Amino acid sequence: MFERYGLGMIKGMMVTILHLLRHPTVSQYPDQCLNMSRRFRGNELIWSREKCTGCATCAKACPQGAIEIVTATVPADNKYEVQTYRVDTGYCIQCGLCVEACPFDAVYLGYSYERAKYRRGEVIQNDDEMKETPDKLASAYYHPEFADKLPVQTLLVDKIVEKGK
Amino acid sequence: MTTTQEMTLRTEPFVVNFGPVHPSTHGVYRMRATLDGEVILDIEPVFGYLHRGIEKLAEERTYTGFIPLTDRLDYLASMSNNLGYCIAVEKLAGIKVPERAEHIRVIMAELQRIASHSIAVGAFVNDCGAYFTPFLYLFREREKVLDLFDMVCGQRLTYNYMRIGGVSQDIPPEFLPALEKYVNHMTPFLNEFEFFLKQNEILLARAKGVGILPNQAAIDCGISGPVARASGVNWDLRKADPYSIYNRFEFDIPTGEAGDCYDRYRVRVEEMKQSLRIIGQAMKNIPDGPVRADVPHIIRAPRGEAYGHIEAPKGELGFYLVSDDSIAPYRCHIRPCSLINLTALREMVRGWKVADLIIIFGSIDITMGEVDR
Amino acid sequence: MITWQDFSTPVGLYKALPPDWPVNYWWHFAFFTVAILVFVIAMVLAAIYIERRGMGRMQSRLGPNRTGPFGLLQPIADAVKVLLKENLVPAMADKPIHWLAPVIAFFPVLLIFAVVPFQNGALLADLSIGILYVVAISSVTTVGVFMAGWGSSNKYSLLGAMRNVAAVVSYEIPLALSVVGVVLIAGSLSLNDIVLGQHIPFILLQPLGFLIFFTAGCAEINRSPFDLMEADSEIVAGFHTEYSGMKFAMFYLVEYAEAIALSAIITTLFLGGWKGWWLPPWLWFIIKTLVVFFVMVWTRTTLPRVRIDQLMALAWKFLFPLALLNLFITAAQVLVWPDGLPWVAVIINIAVMVALVVIWSRFFKVGWGRVNV
Numbered sequence: 001m002f003e004r005y006g007l008g009m010i011k012g013m014m015v016t017i018l019h020l021l022r023h024p025t026v027s028q029y030p031d032q033c034l035n036m037s038r039r040f041r042g043n044e045l046i047w048s049r050e051k052c053t054g055c056a057t058c059a060k061a062c063p064q065g066a067i068e069i070v071t072a073t074v075p076a077d078n079k080y081e082v083q084t085y086r087v088d089t090g091y092c093i094q095c096g097l098c099v100e101a102c103p104f105d106a107v108y109l110g111y112s113y114e115r116a117k118y119r120r121g122e123v124i125q126n127d128d129e130m131k132e133t134p135d136k137l138a139s140a141y142y143h144p145e146f147a148d149k150l151p152v153q154t155l156l157v158d159k160i161v162e163k164g165k
Numbered sequence: 166m167t168t169t170q171e172m173t174l175r176t177e178p179f180v181v182n183f184g185p186v187h188p189s190t191h192g193v194y195r196m197r198a199t200l201d202g203e204v205i206l207d208i209e210p211v212f213g214y215l216h217r218g219i220e221k222l223a224e225e226r227t228y229t230g231f232i233p234l235t236d237r238l239d240y241l242a243s244m245s246n247n248l249g250y251c252i253a254v255e256k257l258a259g260i261k262v263p264e265r266a267e268h269i270r271v272i273m274a275e276l277q278r279i280a281s282h283s284i285a286v287g288a289f290v291n292d293c294g295a296y297f298t299p300f301l302y303l304f305r306e307r308e309k310v311l312d313l314f315d316m317v318c319g320q321r322l323t324y325n326y327m328r329i330g331g332v333s334q335d336i337p338p339e340f341l342p343a344l345e346k347y348v349n350h351m352t353p354f355l356n357e358f359e360f361f362l363k364q365n366e367i368l369l370a371r372a373k374g375v376g377i378l379p380n381q382a383a384i385d386c387g388i389s390g391p392v393a394r395a396s397g398v399n400w401d402l403r404k405a406d407p408y409s410i411y412n413r414f415e416f417d418i419p420t421g422e423a424g425d426c427y428d429r430y431r432v433r434v435e436e437m438k439q440s441l442r443i444i445g446q447a448m449k450n451i452p453d454g455p456v457r458a459d460v461p462h463i464i465r466a467p468r469g470e471a472y473g474h475i476e477a478p479k480g481e482l483g484f485y486l487v488s489d490d491s492i493a494p495y496r497c498h499i500r501p502c503s504l505i506n507l508t509a510l511r512e513m514v515r516g517w518k519v520a521d522l523i524i525i526f527g528s529i530d531i532t533m534g535e536v537d538r
Numbered sequence: 539m540i541t542w543q544d545f546s547t548p549v550g551l552y553k554a555l556p557p558d559w560p561v562n563y564w565w566h567f568a569f570f571t572v573a574i575l576v577f578v579i580a581m582v583l584a585a586i587y588i589e590r591r592g593m594g595r596m597q598s599r600l601g602p603n604r605t606g607p608f609g610l611l612q613p614i615a616d617a618v619k620v621l622l623k624e625n626l627v628p629a630m631a632d633k634p635i636h637w638l639a640p641v642i643a644f645f646p647v648l649l650i651f652a653v654v655p656f657q658n659g660a661l662l663a664d665l666s667i668g669i670l671y672v673v674a675i676s677s678v679t680t681v682g683v684f685m686a687g688w689g690s691s692n693k694y695s696l697l698g699a700m701r702n703v704a705a706v707v708s709y710e711i712p713l714a715l716s717v718v719g720v721v722l723i724a725g726s727l728s729l730n731d732i733v734l735g736q737h738i739p740f741i742l743l744q745p746l747g748f749l750i751f752f753t754a755g756c757a758e759i760n761r762s763p764f765d766l767m768e769a770d771s772e773i774v775a776g777f778h779t780e781y782s783g784m785k786f787a788m789f790y791l792v793e794y795a796e797a798i799a800l801s802a803i804i805t806t807l808f809l810g811g812w813k814g815w816w817l818p819p820w821l822w823f824i825i826k827t828l829v830v831f832f833v834m835v836w837t838r839t840t841l842p843r844v845r846i847d848q849l850m851a852l853a854w855k856f857l858f859p860l861a862l863l864n865l866f867i868t869a870a871q872v873l874v875w876p877d878g879l880p881w882v883a884v885i886i887n888i889a890v891m892v893a894l895v896v897i898w899s900r901f902f903k904v905g906w907g908r909v910n911v
Binding site for chain 1: 592598600836895
């Protein structure tokens with residue numbers, strides 16, 4: 001079994017000691033944050049009341065049934081409006097099928113990720129809280145037209161960690 | 166090498182429980198081992214701790230809505246699970262996939278194979294005792310693959326990328342240059358990794374000749390994947406029953422001879438190199454076109470049944486779908502390659518020691534999400 | 539005449555007292571006891587830091603870097619954490635044995651430092667049987683380990699403890715034999731005389747002895763690649779599974795203190811102890827000890843661990859005959875050159891070592907294979 005007389009072990013030790021001289025592939029979160037992918041599927045949803053028609057295709061497409069839509073007619077204006085659009089992001093599995101299903105581009109996935117809450121109830125997102133704001137960017141998942149507004153993703157292949165390669 | 170051992174002292178076997186929570190059972194898997202000193206006389210597997218009823222849930226989700234759930238089967242190789250299921254549904258409903266989508270699917274499946282084998286090899290060598298060093302090197306490379314997947318579909322573990330009739334969305338323009346950088350970088354890394362470990366005497370002493378699965382036993386038990394190929398069974402679905410466009414690419418099938426743990430480790434490393442070769446070929450001439458066939462979100466498949474199978478990193482993963490002309494399958498059964506590979510564990514392990522049990526179990530490379538579903 | 543320079547070294551301090559000071563030897567004893575305790579604790583803290591940072595860098599990650607600048611306070615944070623933990627004793631455990639085991643495991647390690655010279659003549663007790671005392675005392679730790687394994691009423695702990703006893707008993711013999719070669723050349727068992735007799739460092743004159751001593755020493759102190767007594771991936775934590783709080787701190791301390799003790803002995807025997815130029819001798823001693831410890835960290839990071847029967851086979855079939863051959867060859871050389879070996883002996887010895895290792899490993903078969911059950 002020891003047909004290489006210890007050479008294999010010495011080769012292994014040479015590789016390990018070389019790694020001492022290389023830069024470690026570590027980024028010190030939260031001081032150094034990497035940029036997420038432009039198509040990031042977080043657990044934040046962004047909804048625009050103006051575009052939504054209450055067709056509930058997103059609710060039908062959701063495998064978990066996490067979207068709740070209540071629509072009603074307003075006889076005074078003779079309009080049909082969406083009263084409640086509630087998403088339980090604690091139940092959501094971030095699959096993005098709702099974004100693909102919407103025929104009116106009214107719902108998108110959000111780009112932020114530090115969204116932990118202390119209570120289960122606070123995870124449910126309602127109506128106008130989900131509007132897009134300058135600090136609540138929409139991710140480019142299924143909507144590549146948003147990709148230019150978002151920063152470029154940091155890739156590990158770009159960081160040269162080995163010398164001479 | 167086998168030796169006969171006569172028990173001259175009166176000893177009594179005792180039962181040790183390698184419980185569901187253990188540093189090196191890959192997931193929640195419980196083994197009750199009957200030991201005589203350090204020698205294993207028998208093991209009794211107990212699993213089911215991760216059972217989530219995915220097959221039953223399939224009957225309540227639509228065909229497209231079930232794809233995120235297939236992600237969670239073998240959570241370390243999600244793209245392959247998605248692909249297997251989509252192929253089964255496309256067989257059932259007779260949907261044709263456009264060319265560009267086929268190329269993208271092949272690239273994703275092979276990248277996923279590299280990522281999954283990285284974990285398999287890393288965990289195996291970690292169980293041998295090399296205290297996380299090769300594991301971390303391989304994980305660093307796997308991070309690069311996960312970055313590529315992140316770029317395409319936004320997630321790093323449960324991708325939900327394949328759809329029935331193609332893939333979900335087109336690859337972004339920065340994907341192909343990054344992929345090329347990755348492929349160019351990965352071959353020197355694999356060479357360095359082999360230099361590091363391939364001739365390590367201690368690894369050879371631990372893994373060579375240990376846990377031999379004979380050729381005929383592998384065929385009889387229905388073992389597939391790298392475990393079977395290490396025992397000399399020259400069976401790979403990509404060549405034996407080509408799906409997608411694998412018949413257009415040129416690659417070899419690495420097989421081993423002895424069927425021991427060392428051969429399984431070698432087969433996996435060689436498969437990683439062959440996957441790089443396939444990706445290099447698939448990357449070259451991707452045709453333009455749609456990435457998704459023109460199918461609605463909610464598909465109503467015609468009455469019938471279909472079995473779609475692929476060569477997942479762990480073996481032959483199959484989906485058997487029965488449809489009764491509604492928007493959800495009537496029955497979905499998943500052929501779990503990890504579970505069927507696991508049935509050979511008892512025969513492989515008897516007569517070896519406790520330390521070998523851990524190594525042999527690690528070399529079969531299972532994921533409990535697939536065993537328990 | 540006492541000058542201020544006499545106070546700049548520990549030995550000077552000691553010699554600065556008048557010779558008829560009534561409690562002279564008690565002052566010597568108290569001074570060195572405190573010095574050894576401080577030295578051991580400080581070196582263990584440094585060792586923990588070097589191990590975690592060094593292993594981290596070799597695994598392409600940083601080690602601890604949050605506690606204090608560059609993570610220098612990490613060992614202290616570890617100590618505080620361990621002190622604050624609850625002291626759990628299993629219900630079925632044998633209470634007195636469970637309580638005594640860490641104590642018995644720890645105190646021999648401190649006793650080893652009584653004969654290690656920090657400077658010319660600066661040791662607690664210049665015993666004439668120096669190295670024999672070290673070999674004898676270092677085996678007492680095993681009793682503590684076995685008590686820990688038995689008193690925990692846990693099958694994993696018992697397995698680990700049994701393995702430890704088997705390994706330590708087996709590796710005592712190559713350890714002692716490889717030391718005899720050094721003793722023959724130096725002409726004395728006392729560690730101070732061995733250091734004084736190293737005009738050429740003994741690592742060059744006794745390369746085979748050094749390798750055998752290093753390997754056997756690593757096996758004695760449960761250090762990778764022989765750390766199967768506390769193999770994290772097999773038997774959770776071996777003999778100290780059931781310990782928490784201060785008792786676990788004792789075992790943790792034992793592991794690193796033994797590593798430092800072994801490094802100190804290797805420095806004294808093979809590397810020339812406190813000999814060096816320009817820096818104070820005790821600083822050379824510390825530097826050489828830490829270098830040897832770093833080599834141990836390096837092997838821990840790289841090599842997988844061996845199995846128990848392979849461990850025993852290595853001791854009895856590989857190291858023991860080599861140690862005997864080394865002894866005979868050294869004895870022949872001392873006969874030929876009774877006044878100290880010249881430089882040509884270095885070349886002869888290195889050639890002999892390479893030849894013996896190559897030839898012997900051809901004939902060496904590792905462990906049993908499978909046992910027929």
